[in-house]
Amino acid sequence: MNYSIGEVSKITGLTTHTLRYYDKESLLPYVRKLKNGIREFSDDDLNWIKIIECLKSTRLQIKEIKKYIDLHEQGDKTLTERLSLFENQKQKVQEQINTLENCMEKINYKIKFFKSAMKYGSKNVFKNEPKLEKECKKLFFK
Amino acid sequence: MNYSIGEVSKITGLTTHTLRYYDKESLLPYVRKLKNGIREFSDDDLNWIKIIECLKSTRLQIKEIKKYIDLHEQGDKTLTERLSLFENQKQKVQEQINTLENCMEKINYKIKFFKSAMKYGSKNVFKNEPKLEKECKKLFFK
DNA sequence: ATAAGAGTTCAAGTTAACTCGAAGTCAAGA
DNA sequence: TCTTGACTTCGAGTTAACTTGAACTCTTAT
Numbered sequence: 001m002n003y004s005i006g007e008v009s010k011i012t013g014l015t016t017h018t019l020r021y022y023d024k025e026s027l028l029p030y031v032r033k034l035k036n037g038i039r040e041f042s043d044d045d046l047n048w049i050k051i052i053e054c055l056k057s058t059r060l061q062i063k064e065i066k067k068y069i070d071l072h073e074q075g076d077k078t079l080t081e082r083l084s085l086f087e088n089q090k091q092k093v094q095e096q097i098n099t100l101e102n103c104m105e106k107i108n109y110k111i112k113f114f115k116s117a118m119k120y121g122s123k124n125v126f127k128n129e130p131k132l133e134k135e136c137k138k139l140f141f142k
Numbered sequence: 143m144n145y146s147i148g149e150v151s152k153i154t155g156l157t158t159h160t161l162r163y164y165d166k167e168s169l170l171p172y173v174r175k176l177k178n179g180i181r182e183f184s185d186d187d188l189n190w191i192k193i194i195e196c197l198k199s200t201r202l203q204i205k206e207i208k209k210y211i212d213l214h215e216q217g218d219k220t221l222t223e224r225l226s227l228f229e230n231q232k233q234k235v236q237e238q239i240n241t242l243e244n245c246m247e248k249i250n251y252k253i254k255f256f257k258s259a260m261k262y263g264s265k266n267v268f269k270n271e272p273k274l275e276k277e278c279k280k281l282f283f284k
Numbered sequence: 285a286t287a288a289g290a291g292t293t294c295a296a297g298t299t300a301a302c303t304c305g306a307a308g309t310c311a312a313g314a
Numbered sequence: 315t316c317t318t319g320a321c322t323t324c325g326a327g328t329t330a331a332c333t334t335g336a337a338c339t340c341t342t343a344t
Contacts, residue, residue, distance in 0.1 A: 004289080004290075005289090005290075005291095006289065006290080015332090015333080016289095016290090017332080017333065017334080018331090018332065018333085020291090020292095021331080021332065021333090025331095036290080036291080036340075036341070037290080037291055037292080037340090038289095038290055038291070038341090039290085039291090047282045050282065051248070051282070054241075054244070054245045054248055055245070056331095057238075057241045057242065057245060058242065058245050061330075061331090062330080062331070063330095075264075076259065076263060076264050079256050079259050079260050079264070080260070082252075082256055083253065083256040083257065083260070086249050086252050086253050086256065087253060089249060090246070090249045090250070090253065093242055093245055093246050093249060094246070096199075096242055097239060097242050097243065097246070099196075099199045100199065100200065100235055100238055100239050100242070101239065102196070103196045103197070103199060103200050103235055104232070104235050104236070104239070106193070106196055107228050107231060107232045107235060108232070110224075110228050111225065111228050111229060111232065114221050114224055114225040114228065115225065117218065117221050118218075118221050118222070118225070121218060122217075122218050122221070140189045140192065140193070146319080146320075147319090147320075147321095148319065148320080157302090157303080158319095158320090159302080159303065159304075160301090160302065160303080162321090162322095163301080163302065163303090167301095178310070178311070178320085178321080179310090179320080179321055179322080180311095180319095180320055180321070181320085181321090198301095203300075203301090204300075204301070205300095285344100286343105286344090287342100287343090287344085288341100288342085288343085288344100289340105289341090289342090289343105290339100290340080290341080290342095291338100291339075291340070291341100292337100292338080292339075292340105293336100293337090293338095294335105294336090294337100295334105295335090295336090296333100296334085296335085296336105297332105297333075297334070297335095298331100298332085298333070298334090299330100299331095299332095299333105300329100300330095301328100301329095302327105302328085302329095303326100303327075303328070303329105304325105304326085304327075304328095305324105305325095305326090305327100306323100306324090306325095306326105307322100307323090307324095308321100308322080308323095309320100309321070309322075310319105310320080310321075310322105311318105311319095311320080311321100312317105312318090312319095312320100313316105313317090313318085314315100314316090314317090314318105
């Protein structure tokens with residue numbers, strides 16, 4: 001299947017402006033252009049966009065993504081480099097997950113705290129629920 | 143224990159500039175000031191900073207953090223609001239974790255792919271490892 | 285014939301969260 | 315006495331990733 005830039009915009013939620021911006025930044029190296037200059041997106045291009053969104057969600061900067069695409073275009077001689085780029089990124093993503101899971105614990109604690117405070121008043125939470133006090137100490141005070 | 147701004151800077155890795163900036167933005171509502179205007183940070187303040195860092199890592203904006211702090215300062219009548227703020231945030235964090243775990247799968251696939259490509263050449267990976275082809279389809283093509 | 289949707293270049297604006305520097309003050313310690 | 319580290323205000327600069335708009339062209343469908 002082929003898609004116009006407008007269709008891709010609808011599918012991905014990115015504006016046509018943003019898509020052309022990505023193209024200009026050479027993040028979309030495989031998008032064909034017809035003789036009249038009109039971009040023709042393929043399913044593969046949609047997948048590239050998904051990969052870009054994926055990498056972006058891990059806070060990889062556009063110039064880093066570009067770097068990866070450049071390597072990709074240079075073929076198999078850059079495999080080692082690409083491997084280490086991804087191993088590096090894997091570690092970063094793992095760190096982010098750990099951080100978020102840590103936050104999640106804190107958020108869950110807070111939610112429990114607020115619920116208890118709505119019952120007893122915030123000053124009486126620990127009196128009524130000593131477990132929460134322990135949890136609090138674990139989370140915010142080592 | 144009490145800490146000067148310089149000490150807090152060393153402990154947290156934030157510059158004194160940033161700490162004063164946070165203070166100005168009222169993200170540090172409990173930092174005392176001595177008569178001579180010098181900030182005196184307590185362990186509680188250090189914990190507040192940890193909470194800020196935690197919320198920031200979930201991409202909560204400073205003005206949202208400020209909003210939470212404002213609610214906090216208004217006392218128990220804002221408990222419901224704070225609860226829903228955190229429940230909202232919990233959902234967002236869960237989404238982020240899901241996204242990252244999805245990315246992680248893709249990254250792991252890529253790593254396997256690169257390793258295989260280094261053995262067989264990128265064009266021969268699927269010939270030699272049909273499992274990878276399946277995995278590829280699962281990840282990038284629904 | 286005209287509107288819709290595609291294209292181009294180019295420059296400027298936006299937002300968040302700092303970041304930096306200047307310019308000047310104040311107080312304590314070696 | 316002088317350095318260090320704290321303070322203040324103020325304003326400008328930075329970076330990333332868009333975002334917007336202008337100004338103009340080209341093609342195709344109604």
